Amino acid sequence: MNEITTGRIEDDNYRILTLLSRFLNNRPDYISREEIAEITGLGVSAEYAFGVLFAAALGLDIADNPADTDLYNHYFSKMLHRLDVREYYDNPYFKNIQIPAATIGGSELKMELYKPYEAFVCNDIITTSAGRMIPQIGFFETEFRFPAVLENNRIWMTITPNEIETMKEAVAGASGNVLTYGLGMGYYAYMASEKAEVRSVTIVDSNEDVIRLFRTHILPQFGNKHKITVIQADAFEYAEQQMPGGQYDFVFTDLWHDVSDGMDMYLRMKEYEQLSPSTQFMYWIEQSILCYL
Structure with a gap:
């Protein structure tokens, strides 16, 4: 691949990510059921109708602008997903x-x-062999x-399709004594604790209010709550001081809201892997983070 092609793909990546960020932050529910019905009435699928309307909502003119048409052809078929x-x-x-x-x-x-028909991120970014970074955008019809x-x-x-899809690999990999940084509503801890090969799940989180909400309203519903230990602590201090002696088999880190606030924390947490060489580590939305590094 020559430098001109590589540069063009990098420009396309930047453009699609910028357009998506603007749309998702400002008007993700812009597309209406009525607009979809109007286009599907012409005999096309809901996915096609959504794609055409989504392109227009991003400001693309896929009918008369060759650059916009090219962007649409390279990204949209692998980017948009009708979910059930x-x-x-x-x-x-x-x-x-x-x-x-x-x-x-x-x-x-x-x-x-x-x-x-509200648009939302539904999975990690896919990187093609050509270097195109294709975000994964989902929508429901109801x-x-x-x-x-x-x-x-x-x-x-x-706990949305994005969290469910982007944690599947870490749930599948969990075994033995599991440590997870970041509590949320305990989705990862619940899914890991349901596995027979998981003996314990230790959760480290610094937010006292979130921990109290979890302990009061969610943890009592866990079928295997006896496996769960919640520790209020700073994740990085715990990683440096406690994790090496904890004999954890698997560590999953989910401390960030998205890529923008996750890169620095991801790189910092990666440094602590060397303190636990026999432990397997995974990180939430790692593939998306790596796209930006």
Whole structure:
């Protein structure tokens, strides 16, 4: 691949990521059910209709602008996914854990929702052999309700398709004595504790309010709550001072909200791997973080 092609792909990556960030932060529910119905009435699929409307919402002119058409052709077919709410409502956490409305300090536990055809990140970025970085964007055709923790009225932690998909590998890899940095609503801890080959799950989190919400309203519902230990501590201090002597078989780190605040923490936590050479480490949305490093 020559330098001109590589440079063009890098420009395309930057452009698509910038357009998506602007859209998802400002108007993710821009596409309406009525607009989808109008286009599918012409005999096309809902996925195609969503793609055309999504391109327009990003400001792309795929009919008359060759550069926009090229961007659409290279990214959209691998980027957009129609998801089925039944698949996620059948997830063990969704089926077995009831989320009440509760507030402790500045942390609020509640249910939030995606509207029909609202766009959201649904998995880690895919990198093609040519170097194209393709974000994964999902949508539902019906409303989807999901648990969330708000910090001072801002959504901070959720259990959505993105969390479920991006934790599958770490759940599959968990065995023996597991350590996880970051509590959230205990999704990872729950899924790991359900595995017979997992003996214990130690959770390290510094947020007292989130820990109290979890212990009061969520942990009592765990089928294997006897496996769970929650420690209030700074993750990096614990990694340096306690993790090496903890004889952990598997460590999963999920301390960040997204890539923007995750890169520095990811690199810092990676440095502590050498203190536990026999331990297996995994990190939330690592593939997406590596795309930016």
